[in-house]
Amino acid sequence: MVPTEYYLVLSAILFTIGVVGVLIRRNVLIIFMSVEMMLNAVNLSFVALARHFTDLNGQIFVLMVMVVAAAEVAVGLAIVMTIVRRKDTTNIEDVNLLKG
Amino acid sequence: MFLFIVFALIAIVAALGVILSRKPVYSALFLLLNFCTLAAMYIMLQAQFLAMVQVIVYAGAIVVLFLFVMMLIGGGELSDSRKKGASLRGWLTWPHVTALVLSVLLVAGLIYGLIAGTLAPRQGNAIAFGQGSVEAIASVLYTEYVLPFELTSLLLLVGMIGAVVLARREA
Secondary structure, three states: OOOHHHHHHHHHHHHHHHHHHHHHOOEHHHHHHHHHHHHHHHHHHHHHHHHHOOOOHHHHHHHHHHHHHHHHHHHHHHHHHHHHHHHOOOEHHHOOOOOO | OHHHHHHHHHHHHHHHHHHHOOOHHHHHHHHHHHHHHHHHHHHHOOOHHHHHHHHHHHHHHHHHHHHHHHHHHOOOHHHHOOOOOOOHHHHOOHHHHHHHHHHHHHHHHHHHHHHHOOOOOOOOOOOOOHHHOHHHHHHHHOOOOHHHHHHHHHHHHHHHHHHHHHOOOOO
């Protein structure tokens, strides 16, 4: 059996790659995809710990996270589509109306 | 163990492909690969139901949604290219350097903490785990977690209404 720490390390690496993706990319779709990757990394962490503690609550929580992620992607992509239609750009630095 | 290493490498390379690809469609396909690899890992972690839900919801719906949106709004791969051409000096601005340094520190710290035992999870009691099958999750989901389950259906309804309203063209 693979030790739980290995799964947690992999989850940390994937989460960090997601964070880096959000920080260094300017295409709004890629940023969104990096956020989804972060959510998946946390899901992996939950499932690994659920097996470690032989507690099914971790898997139920993952189910809830998946539902929330699906709803968030639907609404988020609708917003992204509206913004891109208005401004005709997918560069997130062009969405700066609230800039001071 | 060997299988875990293979899946882990694929997941990491796919994740790097998501954030480093030139074209957003390639990123979406790398993301699909990442999701499927995670589904394989869920099976290794005795969460078979979650693995199938992962494939259906994440790989089968969310990535498809991304691809549809890219088809509708054109992806925009040119908007992310550097204006001065592909130079390493031009890329090393302070936000990029900070992001890289912090992420390396995060990963290094987490790995050290987990391997050296300071962040190690304690072994819990062996309750009835139920092998992650559909019956086991259903027996918990519809008894102990029936309220969150109903609330998630409400959440999905609200999300659907919001998405339809937001994506409407001005009639």
